[in-house]
Amino acid sequence: MSRTPSQCLEIEPALAATATGDGDAAEAARVETHVRACAPCRAAFARYRDLGRAVAAWGRAPETPPDAARARLESRLANLRARTLLYRVFSSPLGDLLIARSEDGVSLVEYLAGRDLRHSRLLRAAGVEALEDGAEVEVLYRELLEYLEHKRTRLEWPLDLRLARSDFHRRVLEATAGIPYGAVMSYAGVACEIGKPAAVRAVAQALRWNPLPIVVPCHRVVGASGALTGYAGARVALKQRLLAVEGVPAVRGRDDYRIPRDAMYVRTPGSAEYCLPSCTWLERVEQPQRIVRFGSRASAEAAGLAPCTDCRPDLHPLARS
Amino acid sequence: MSVMGQPPFDAVVATHHAEIHRYLLRTTARASEAEDLAQETFLRAYRAYRTLTPDANVRAWLFAIATNLTRNHFRAEGRRRRAHAEVRASRAAAVADGPEHAALYNEARARVEALVARLPLKQRLAFVLRRIHDLDYDTIARSLDCSSESARAHVFQALRKIRVSLDGRELPHQE
Numbered sequence: 001m002s003r004t005p006s007q008c009l010e011i012e013p014a015l016a017a018t019a020t021g022d023g024d025a026a027e028a029a030r031v032e033t034h035v036r037a038c039a040p041c042r043a044a045f046a047r048y049r050d051l052g053r054a055v056a057a058w059g060r061a062p063e064t065p066p067d068a069a070r071a072r073l074e075s076r077l078a079n080l081r082a083r084t085l086l087y088r089v090f091s092s093p094l095g096d097l098l099i100a101r102s103e104d105g106v107s108l109v110e111y112l113a114g115r116d117l118r119h120s121r122l123l124r125a126a127g128v129e130a131l132e133d134g135a136e137v138e139v140l141y142r143e144l145l146e147y148l149e150h151k152r153t154r155l156e157w158p159l160d161l162r163l164a165r166s167d168f169h170r171r172v173l174e175a176t177a178g179i180p181y182g183a184v185m186s187y188a189g190v191a192c193e194i195g196k197p198a199a200v201r202a203v204a205q206a207l208r209w210n211p212l213p214i215v216v217p218c219h220r221v222v223g224a225s226g227a228l229t230g231y232a233g234a235r236v237a238l239k240q241r242l243l244a245v246e247g248v249p250a251v252r253g254r255d256d257y258r259i260p261r262d263a264m265y266v267r268t269p270g271s272a273e274y275c276l277p278s279c280t281w282l283e284r285v286e287q288p289q290r291i292v293r294f295g296s297r298a299s300a301e302a303a304g305l306a307p308c309t310d311c312r313p314d315l316h317p318l319a320r321s
Numbered sequence: 322m323s324v325m326g327q328p329p330f331d332a333v334v335a336t337h338h339a340e341i342h343r344y345l346l347r348t349t350a351r352a353s354e355a356e357d358l359a360q361e362t363f364l365r366a367y368r369a370y371r372t373l374t375p376d377a378n379v380r381a382w383l384f385a386i387a388t389n390l391t392r393n394h395f396r397a398e399g400r401r402r403r404a405h406a407e408v409r410a411s412r413a414a415a416v417a418d419g420p421e422h423a424a425l426y427n428e429a430r431a432r433v434e435a436l437v438a439r440l441p442l443k444q445r446l447a448f449v450l451r452r453i454h455d456l457d458y459d460t461i462a463r464s465l466d467c468s469s470e471s472a473r474a475h476v477f478q479a480l481r482k483i484r485v486s487l488d489g490r491e492l493p494h495q496e
Binding site: 013054056057059061064065070072074077080135 | 330334338339342343346347355356359360364367368371429430432433434437451452473474476477480481483484487488
C-alpha cells in the first residue's frame, strides 16, 4: 500500500465506483485507460467488482420484516391517530380562536388571549397529541365566520366530546346542543333536560368548561331571571353579542345583561307550537324550567314550531323592543 | 382525514415500511433496535406528514428521518461499541451454527454484513443508503448533514475498508 503510486491512489475512488457499477462514463473511461497499463490496479478492480457482487447479494438478502412488526406499527399509529387533534388559531370578530378537530369531529373551540398557546386547554389535555394543520380546520373556521356574520344559522359539525370532563359534563353539552338557534333556556332547564333538576350549579359549572363554545351553544343558556350570568369566564359581553347575532335581544342592566323574558315567544316542554308569553297554556305547564324562549317568530318557525292556535302569535306578534 | 397532494399515510406505510425496516436492520444489525427505530420513524413521519409539500419525495424523506434517528441512537460512543461487539458475536455464531450459512455464497454475504457493521456510523449509513437502497448522493448528503462530495467519500471509504479487510481472502464469484 505504501508504495502505491500517487496516480493509483488518486484514481482509486473512481476505480471502486466503476468496478461496483456506481461510476459515470467519464470515470469509467479514465479507469479503463489506467487499468490497462497498471497490473496492481487491474487486480484491485477485480476485487472491487467481486466485492460489489457480494454487497449486492447482501442487499438482496430477503430480510423481510415480520408481519408482526408491521402489525405493531399499525397499532401504534392507530393509537396516535386516535389521540391526534389537528388545530389552528384564527382571527375572528370575537378575538383569536383556536379550533381543533379529531378524526371523529370538532373537539375544541377556545377563546385565546393572543396567539400564545401556553395556556390553551389543548396542550393541557391528557392523552392528546396536538398537531397544527390549517387545512383540516379551515372549513370549520369559514363556517364559523359565516355564522358570526349571520349568513348561517347552523354549524352542522360532527362533535367529538372527548374533552368533556365526565359523563355528566357530556350530557350537559348534549342537552345544550339541542337548544335551537335564536332561543334561550335556563340553567335549571338544562338540569331538568338531563334528569338532574337539582344540579343547576353543576350545569353552570359544566358550561363554564364547555370545550365547544358557539358550536355547543352555551350562550343560549341563561339565568332563571333572564340575566346572562356568565360566559367562558368573564366574557358576558361576548354572550350578549352571540345572542344578538341570533336575534335574541339583551338589555344592559345595572351589573349584567338581561333578556326581556316578557318580550319573547315561548315553547312549552314537548310542544310543537310557540306561544305569546301571555298564553293561558303557560299556567298549566308542568316543568316551567324547561321552557324555551325565542327572540323572534322567524327563529321559532325555523325550529319547526307552528304558532299556537289559542294565543295566535301570528296574528298578534310581540312589539320589538 | 386526507392531506391534499399526498397519498393517505396508510399508503405511505404500506409502500415504505418494509424497505425502511430493512435499511435499519442493515445499519443496526439488531432486530429489536431496527423495529423500534422503524416504528419511531413512521410515528414521527405521521406527525410531520401534513407539513410536507405536495411534490416532496416521501421515500427520501423517510430515509432521512430513519437516518437521523439512527444517528441519535448511536450517538453515545459506548453504546455504539457495545452494539458492535454484539453484532460481531451474533453474526459469528450464526455463521458457525447454521448449516445453510456454510455455503460459500452466504458466507461472503455474512462477511460483508459483519464488515459493514464494523464501519464508522456515517460511512455505514452512506454505504447502505447508496449501495443497497440506491439513493442519490444529494439525498444522502442531506440525510447526513454533509456535502454531496463527503457522502461520496464516505461510500468510497466504506468500500475501501471492506476491500482491505477482505484482502487475502477470496470472494466467491456468483452470477
